[in-house]
Amino acid sequence: MDENLSLLEQIKELLEKKSFLTLKRTLQSLNPADIAEIIHELPQEERVVLFRLLRKDVAIEVFEFMEFEAQQAFLLTFPEAKVRELIEEMEPDDRTELLEELPAKVTKRLLLLLSPQEKEATAILLGYQENSAGRMMTPKFMDLKENVTVSQALNRIRKIGLKKETSYYCYVIDEQRTLKGVVSLRDMVTADPDECISNIMFKEVISVNTDDDQEEVASVMQKYNFIALPVVDREKRLVGIITVDDIVDVVQEEATEDIYKMGAVGVIEEGYFRSNVLSVAAKRVMWLLILLVVNTITIKVVAGYEEMLASFVVLTAFMPLLIDSGGNIGSQSSTVVIRSLALKEIESSDVLWVVLRESFTGLILGTMKGLLSFLWSWWLVKDIAIAFTVGMSLVIISTLATTTGTLLPFFFKAIKVDPALTSSPFITTIVDVVGIIVYLGIAAYILL
Amino acid sequence: MDENLSLLEQIKELLEKKSFLTLKRTLQSLNPADIAEIIHELPQEERVVLFRLLRKDVAIEVFEFMEFEAQQAFLLTFPEAKVRELIEEMEPDDRTELLEELPAKVTKRLLLLLSPQEKEATAILLGYQENSAGRMMTPKFMDLKENVTVSQALNRIRKIGLKKETSYYCYVIDEQRTLKGVVSLRDMVTADPDECISNIMFKEVISVNTDDDQEEVASVMQKYNFIALPVVDREKRLVGIITVDDIVDVVQEEATEDIYKMGAVGVIEEGYFRSNVLSVAAKRVMWLLILLVVNTITIKVVAGYEEMLASFVVLTAFMPLLIDSGGNIGSQSSTVVIRSLALKEIESSDVLWVVLRESFTGLILGTMKGLLSFLWSWWLVKDIAIAFTVGMSLVIISTLATTTGTLLPFFFKAIKVDPALTSSPFITTIVDVVGIIVYLGIAAYILL
Numbered sequence: 042m043d044e045n046l047s048l049l050e051q052i053k054e055l056l057e058k059k060s061f062l063t064l065k066r067t068l069q070s071l072n073p074a075d076i077a078e079i080i081h082e083l084p085q086e087e088r089v090v091l092f093r094l095l096r097k098d099v100a101i102e103v104f105e106f107m108e109f110e111a112q113q114a115f116l117l118t119f120p121e122a123k124v125r126e127l128i129e130e131m132e133p134d135d136r137t138e139l140l141e142e143l144p145a146k147v148t149k150r151l152l153l154l155l156s157p158q159e160k161e162a163t164a165i166l167l168g169y170q171e172n173s174a175g176r177m178m179t180p181k182f183m184d185l186k187e188n189v190t191v192s193q194a195l196n197r198i199r200k201i202g203l204k205k206e207t208s209y210y211c212y213v214i215d216e217q218r219t220l221k222g223v224v225s226l227r228d229m230v231t232a233d234p235d236e237c238i239s240n241i242m243f244k245e246v247i248s249v250n251t252d253d254d255q256e257e258v259a260s261v262m263q264k265y266n267f268i269a270l271p272v273v274d275r276e277k278r279l280v281g282i283i284t285v286d287d288i289v290d291v292v293q294e295e296a297t298e299d300i301y302k303m304g305a306v307g308v309i310e311e312g313y314f315r316s317n318v319l320s321v322a323a324k325r326v327m328w329l330l331i332l333l334v335v336n337t338i339t340i341k342v343v344a345g346y347e348e349m350l351a352s353f354v355v356l357t358a359f360m361p362l363l364i365d366s367g368g369n370i371g372s373q374s375s376t377v378v379i380r381s382l383a384l385k386e387i388e389s390s391d392v393l394w395v396v397l398r399e400s401f402t403g404l405i406l407g408t409m410k411g412l413l414s415f416l417w418s419w420w421l422v423k424d425i426a427i428a429f430t431v432g433m434s435l436v437i438i439s440t441l442a443t444t445t446g447t448l449l450p451f452f453f454k455a456i457k458v459d460p461a462l463t464s465s466p467f468i469t470t471i472v473d474v475v476g477i478i479v480y481l482g483i484a485a486y487i488l489l
Numbered sequence: 490m491d492e493n494l495s496l497l498e499q500i501k502e503l504l505e506k507k508s509f510l511t512l513k514r515t516l517q518s519l520n521p522a523d524i525a526e527i528i529h530e531l532p533q534e535e536r537v538v539l540f541r542l543l544r545k546d547v548a549i550e551v552f553e554f555m556e557f558e559a560q561q562a563f564l565l566t567f568p569e570a571k572v573r574e575l576i577e578e579m580e581p582d583d584r585t586e587l588l589e590e591l592p593a594k595v596t597k598r599l600l601l602l603l604s605p606q607e608k609e610a611t612a613i614l615l616g617y618q619e620n621s622a623g624r625m626m627t628p629k630f631m632d633l634k635e636n637v638t639v640s641q642a643l644n645r646i647r648k649i650g651l652k653k654e655t656s657y658y659c660y661v662i663d664e665q666r667t668l669k670g671v672v673s674l675r676d677m678v679t680a681d682p683d684e685c686i687s688n689i690m691f692k693e694v695i696s697v698n699t700d701d702d703q704e705e706v707a708s709v710m711q712k713y714n715f716i717a718l719p720v721v722d723r724e725k726r727l728v729g730i731i732t733v734d735d736i737v738d739v740v741q742e743e744a745t746e747d748i749y750k751m752g753a754v755g756v757i758e759e760g761y762f763r764s765n766v767l768s769v770a771a772k773r774v775m776w777l778l779i780l781l782v783v784n785t786i787t788i789k790v791v792a793g794y795e796e797m798l799a800s801f802v803v804l805t806a807f808m809p810l811l812i813d814s815g816g817n818i819g820s821q822s823s824t825v826v827i828r829s830l831a832l833k834e835i836e837s838s839d840v841l842w843v844v845l846r847e848s849f850t851g852l853i854l855g856t857m858k859g860l861l862s863f864l865w866s867w868w869l870v871k872d873i874a875i876a877f878t879v880g881m882s883l884v885i886i887s888t889l890a891t892t893t894g895t896l897l898p899f900f901f902k903a904i905k906v907d908p909a910l911t912s913s914p915f916i917t918t919i920v921d922v923v924g925i926i927v928y929l930g931i932a933a934y935i936l937l
Contacts, residue, residue, distance in 0.1 A: 070692075070693050071693065072693065072695060072713060074712050074713045074714070195678060198675070198678060198679065199678060199679045209657050209674070209675070209716075226657070226674055226675065226678065227646070227657070227674065230643060230646060230647060230674065230678065231646070231647045244518075245518050245519065245520065247520060259737075262737070263734075263737050263738070263741075264522050264526075265520060265522045266522070266734040267734075268657075268716050268732075268733065268734065284716075285716065285733050285734065285737065286711075286714040286715070286716065286733065288737055289707075289710070289711055289733065289736055289737055289740055290711070292737055292740045292741050292744075293711075293740050293744070293832070296740070296741070296744030296745075296747075296748070297744075297828055297832065299744075299748070300744070300747070300748055300751070300824060300828050301824065301825070301828065303748070303751075303824075318846060318849060318850050318853070319853070321850055322850050322853045322854050322857075326854055326857060326858070330858075330861070332810070332813055332814065332817065333810070333858070333861060333862060333865065336809060336810040336813065337869070339806070339809045339810065340806040340807065340809075340810070340869065343802075343805055343806035343809075344803065344806050347802045347803075350798075350802045350805055351799050351800075351802045352799075354791075354795045354798045354799045355792065355795075357791055357798055357805045357808070358787070358788040358791035358792055359788065360805070360808055360809065361784060361787045361788075361791075361808065361812055361921050361925060362780070362781070362784040362787065362788070364809055364812055364813070365780055365784065365812070365816070365914075365917055365918060365921060366780065368813070368816070368917065369780065369913075369914040369917065372913060372914075373914075376748060376749065376751075377749070380745055380748050380749065384741070384745065398766060401766060402766050402769055402770050405766070405767070405770045406770050406774055409770075409774060410774070410778075410781070413778070413781060414781060417781065421785070421788065465817075465820060465913050466813075466817040466820075466821075469813055469816065469817065469917075470813060473809050473813060477809060
């Protein structure tokens with residue numbers, strides 16, 4: 042970062058002094074991802090100046106690395122010819138991503154600028170469902186016919202010269218474009234040039250379907266440690282490939298989604314800075330409303346014990362402790378269960394085993410806490426009956442809370458709702474109602 | 490999965506009938522990752538039988554894909570010669586991972602079985618800190634001298650014939666093994682065979698240091714969309730490479746760690762099934778003890794208002810609602826801030842901006858909720874003073890809770906503690922104490 046900062050200052054100075062030749066030379070030694078980062082730090086006019094200094098092929102790579110807002114601003118600033126050049130030359134998967142974020146009107150206009158061939162390819166990609174393999178794939182891959190020789194194949198690679206990430210594996214297809222095998226560039230380089238491709242290819246190709254979800258794609262890629270994965274349509278015809286660098290983003294995206302769901306924040310797709318305060322508030326208020334309704338039960342329960350609470354006000358003093366303990370211990374269980382389900386460390390069929398395990402953990406924790414709280418509250422209020430009520434309630438609440446926190450994610454999964462939605466606010470609310478009923482019930486039994 | 494299940498049954502049947510030839514043929518068509526999955530489903534004796542049927546090179550790949558426990562069991566079952574063969578042929582990075590999980594005694598014994606060369610390489614890898622680039626890297630990569638020609642380079646690749654993931658990029662070094670450039674296999678295949686490597690290599694190589702943390706490595710790899718990254722020592726000498734498939738695991742691991750910290754679960758490194766109930770309970774109990782101590786304040790505050798609470802028992806009825814609201818709204822803020830800090834969407838320097846933004850969100854949410862609760866509790870208890878107390882408290886508690894939930898992760902970061910530790914139980918506890926003080930204070934002001 043520090044290195045980039047001083048570099049940024051150098052570039053700003055060069056821009057100010059209009060030393061474009063030196064600037065051009067400086068830019069040549071940089072990686073497109075770094076140039077994109079520098080562009081983000083500049084005001085719009087200087088961005089354009091800098092961008093125009095880039096070599097055409099580098100410019101397109103830089104554009105691909107830029108953030109959506111910066112890309113959009115460029116598309117609005119540049120003349121039509123430059124815009125056409127940019128989007129025509131982008132990698133198809135990056136282009137799809139850009140076009141799906143733009144307003145439908147702009148997307149339509151941009152599609153018209155593309156060559157018929159690129160237009161068709163893009164329209165097909167945009168036709169697949171969001172987060173599906175079809176949307177993620179790039180139709181630019183190296184395909185080979187079964188009967189070509191290694192040297193013919195290598196010649197074809199030399200002639201077409203695809204982008205780096207797409208040519209380490211070549212996919213072998215038959216006349217119907219059905220996927221038959223895969224052969225690595227390394228195997229071709231080390232094989233006899235006259236050997237037929239179908240003799241050196243690996244025939245049991247693992248592939249995904251165009252409508253498979255990105256999470257499914259990521260888990261296949263992770264399982265086999267692949268760097269690229271072919272995508273086939275329902276007729277098993279090869280239509281694209283997905284490369285591993287996109288998978289890293291998927292894994293991160295899915296984790297963020299789960300974290301936000303578990304925090305009951307609602308999914309913020311645009312990133313923190315880009316989301317608007319009111320829409321964030323709207324996403325969070327839902328849970329709070331549910332809470333309000335459920336708490337009506339708590340209020341009714343407390344009202345029912347009004348007399349007891351008036352004579353033993355000290356009971357009130359322990360309510361926050363009991364409520365917090367239950368909520369915390371319950372969300373600890375649900376956190377573990379949700380994540381383990383997401384990582385496929387546990388399956389739906391493990392429910393009994395996991396519930397027993399977590400309830401047992403809850404019982405142990407509850408007993409430890411109950412004993413401590415008993416001693417501590419006895420010392421605090423010098424009333425053994427109250428102290429016993431508090432301790433006993435903690436044991437029961439902890440056990441019930443872990444059981445609830447464990448069962449709910451499984452239940453959500455069974456009814457095909459994302460278990461991550463069993464967020465801590467949700468668990469807290471349910472466990473609270475139960476906790477208050479248990480606590481006041483035990484108190485009434487012991488004290489009255 | 491379904492396909493694998495029926496396959497598993499077929500294989501079990503073949504094992505039972507001892508049709509080893511058919512079994513061998515079936516296994517030949519499978520991917521090592523799938524064979525490893527099948528092995529995990531079999532009892533130990535059948536695992537060994539199946540494993541012995543595999544071709545030697547496939548067997549080693551399968552072994553690399555196996556889970557740690559299964560690997561360990563094999564190492565204990567097999568005769569020394571077989572064990573030597575297995576660990577000698579494993580990829581160095583996979584071997585390091587296995588050796589660091591084994592008891593130190595076993596690791597020492599296994600190291601002795603290795604050839605002097607492999608032993609040294611492994612000892613070096615084991616010498617780097619856990620989770621550092623040095624531990625993750627493999628020393629098996631393709632290096633080239635600056636002055637060789639493309640055809641000499643390709644011949645060297647043909648001769649050495651490295652494993653697939655390590656040979657798509659060749660790293661160019663000088664006499665001192667200093668990293669000078671990188672050249673892709675694709676560029677070599679498409680270049681003139683008589684061209685000198687130093688003319689076609691990319692000179693501004695991005696690399697990481699042996700003691701860089703794995704999180705840092707992952708973020709460099711993600712930024713540049715690389716499939717491999719060279720690792721250099723302090724003298725800039727090339728010592729290894731890290732491939733992108735390991736990065737996918739790092740990203741997932743780090744997300745899990747954050748989720749568990751945020752849920753105050755404590756980090757479960759071994760995966761859910763492998764961790765033991767008592768150690769899990771011990772990890773979670775710490776928070777609950779802190780909670781107990783902090784709650785002493787709440788109890789003291791409530792005791793201070795004993796008279797008021799005895800005359801207005803209905804005040805007690807709203808305590809769970811206020812406590813829950815504050816805790817939930819506060820942990821929503823901390824969830825967003827923690828994740829955005831982890832993804833580098835916000836920086837420490839953004840603290841003022843983010844706090845203002847979140848406090849404002851809290852104020853909006855609080856006002857909405859306060860108004861609703863005012864109307865709802867007025868209808869419920871028919872007492873406008875009580876209803877006003879509840880509504881007013883909700884506005885203040887919500888604003889304070891979002892502010893606390895936002896400030897704490899930044900504060901933790903400033904004192905170099907992982908912000909993910911500002912878990913919801915922690916926020917809940919702090920916000921509770923504040924909430925009770927605000928609520929009873931307002932009540933005393935209005936009612937008394």
